[in-house]
Amino acid sequence: MQLAFPDAIYLVDAIEGGKTLVKACQPALESSYITKVIHDCKRDSEALYFQFGIKLHNVVDTQIAYSLIKEQEGQKRVPDDYISFVGLLADPRFGGISYAEKEEVRVLLRQDPNFWKYRPLSDLMVRAAADDVRFLLFIYHKMVEKLNQRSLWYLAVRGALYCRCFCTNDNNFADWPPLPPVPDTLIAEENAPEEEILSVLDVPPGKMGCIIGRRGVSILAIKQSCSAEIILGGDKGPPDKVFIIGTVRQVRKAEAMLRGRMLQL
Known part of the structure; x- marks a missing residue:
């Protein structure tokens, strides 16, 4: 786990330091008063929750922020249009910096999935x-x-929903902090924003293919029709689950369409 401050960067090594070292960071990671800036927090939050019982909170996700900036600029929200950290860093508005070393690490990780488990950390690993x-x-x-x-x-809302997205449990996230309410100043507007929710659908064995469809045609059509964010389990999260984020209307429509696909033979 990496922690960056204005004057220093700390690498918290869970392998060498063990659970005690990571748990020492829990008050800050769960604090409502300390803002955590992360790019695509879903998998980080999942690891912290299941490995250390930490509920990541008060997160600013730069991937979400980038999408919101595009929407403010009048660009239509496109399904699965996620900016990578390398792409974000290369944007001249936010750094304009090439991060070629990241690709080098990705190649090494594909060659050896245990790349990050080796100790001591190499200079390349520390820099990356x-x-x-x-x-x-x-x-x-x-x-x-x-x-x-x-x-x-x-x-703020989507960051909170992203944090709990893959952290599935039996109490429907009741033990997580409440979502940020709509500010009074926005409620007073004629076009007040709708509250957003997270829904998790269980997919019966063998039905994920029905949801995805040939070459992803079915799931893309559902995403375009509902305007909700739909994240499939598997490589991106717990298998045999679908995660839906959006307004209540968007989420319920997506649920109905997804269940319809699951009923198909």
């Missing part, structure tokens, strides 16, 4: 780990300057 967070605070400040109040609220 540090560079993953080195520029996040700079990017965060640049993004916040561009976001209006409505987008900042969406950023």
